[in-house]
Amino acid sequence: MEALIALSVGLLTACGIYLLLRGRTFPVVLGITLLSYAVNLFLFVMGRLSIGVPAILEPNRADYADPLPQALVLTAIVIGFGMTAFVVVLALRARADLGNDHVDGREP
Template identity: 55%
Template sequence: MELLMAIAIGTLFGAGLYLCLRRRTLQVVLGFALLGHAVNLLILNMGGIRHGQPPLVNPAAAGYADPLVQALILTAIVIGFGVTAFLLVLAYRAYQETGSDEVNSPRDKHP
């Protein structure tokens, strides 16, 4: 299971990084979304994977899953959501204003 997760994290990181290095803004936005998922999975993995166990200490259950990583990921998801929303609006406004959807448009040159 952990190997599978590691491969998934690696794939997400790779795909996200590739998209982040593209010139079009929408691809960059999607790249950051993928990177965010990769990091969230990484944190989940770092807490240790327990199959089918509750995230609280229950004397009746055999064990418990680490609840802290889930809290961390929840925080990260909320922040990521806000930033992605802002990024999308900014990309759209920049497109309206400059007529180009490239992150660094050729007209960017300074005097």
């Protein structure tokens, strides 16, 4: 399970970085999105993987899921969502203002 999650985070990050380095704004936006998925997954599993255990402390229970990373990842998702929306609008605005969708504002 750990290996699968680690591979997923790695794959998402690698694809995110590749797309971030592209020249058009749309792949860049996708790259940011993939990177934020990777980081969300990463934050989430930082509380360790556990199956079928509650995220609260109970008497007579030895194992429980750490609720803090879940709270952190929720914050990160909200912020990431807002940022993605903003960067999409900004990319559209740049497309309108500059006349093309290249990140440098002109066709190479």
